Amino acid sequence: MKTKIAAAIALSLLAGSTFAAPTFYGEIDASIDYLPEDNASPVSDKDVVEVSSNSSFIGLKGDEKLTDRLSAVYGIEWGLSADGDSADWTTRNRFVGLKDAQLGTLKVGAHDTPLKQLSSVVDTFNNYVANKADVTGIFTGENRISNAVIYESPAIKLPAGAIKVNALLASGEDSAIAKGNGSAKTAGRGLGDAWSASVAYESPVVVAGIAYDKAIPSNFAGRGFTNAATPEVTGTVAGSAFAAANTLRAIGRVNIDGGLALKALYQTSEVEAANGNEALAANIDESQGWLVGAEYNLPNAKAWTVKAQYSQNTTSFKNTKADFDAKQYFAGVDYAFNKQVKAYGYAGYLTLEQASNETKQPVVGTGLEYKF
Secondary structure (H helix, E strand, O other): OHHHHHHHHHHHHHHOOOOOOOEEEEEEEEEEEEEEEEOOOHHHOEEEEEEEEOOOEEEEEEEEEOOOOEEEEEEEEEEOOOOOOOOOOEEEEEEEEEEEOOOEEEEEEEEEOHHHHHHOOOOOOOOHHHHOOOHHHOOOOOOEEEEEEEEEOOOEEOOOOEEEEEEEEEEOOOEOOEEOOOOEEOOEOOEEEEEEEEEEEEOOOEEEEEEEEEEEEEEEOOOOOOOOOOOOOOOOOOOOEEEEEEEEEEEEEEEEOOOEEEEEEEEEEEEOOOOOOOHHHHHEEEEEEEEEEEEEEOOOOOOEEEEEEEEEEEEEEOOOOOOEEEEEEEEEEEEEOOOOEEEEEEEEEEEEEEOOEEEEEEEEEEEEEEEO
């Protein structure tokens, strides 16, 4: 009887309570890409047409008002394979936290680093060709971290804009760095053995920011000489080296009257000694990258945007290995049917050079993006 009474009371309390409904959202982005490869070994040249899933995902998010100032917040995202080539339900950002209107937001979970978040402001071809055409293909620093505590400050208002400060502290949980299913684990035992922080200024005309990663796992030399007969950039099959990285990144964007936006990024990375670093990463001296880009929304045809971007990254080594240079040249056009649906096309070129080895990897593609 007591159990039945208690259950009845609980149900009546739930019935009398109101909960904010979660928001269901996501994005499906697929493209058809022509990817011929002129490799260092001519017998390994390719001529391939691929369907790419470009960061497709679904998510749930919401907030629950607790007091006039305080809310509980949550969010969870899963990556999807729009082309069916890989497994669904990869890890994307997911967290639970508290948001104070005056003090900011504190989250716990897995999250993009503040340094990674800065690139979305300037990377014109973000996520294109399954992340091979954007800066993820050649830069360090594009990382999502597990076991993290994240702080996001409220906007500090200035006369012409506002400043925001973000920080992430990661716990290695007494383990080595490791790649996960969409996010990476840091090394160390304590909260903050690895961390990331950013400061950004935002206004209608100018966006500028600077960020730093400390011991955040990342890929160095992310693209290699595919199918080359000679050893890869660091000696591994994929051509990359996975290691904890100390990275400094600065970005800037200027929005000019008439629909023109100019963008730039510069960064430098060094390897931080950590358990789990791939052994060959110890030979890396530093990695320096930069990009410049532009977007132009046509004044008399607002649905159309033309854009172009050049990015470059150079990895140097402590031994006698020659510098490894990766360069991306991309141009494209978008047509926005509305705020949710966009069609796009692009053409680009990736060159990889190290001493006498050179690989040329052009790409031409078109795709459709639907946000809901």
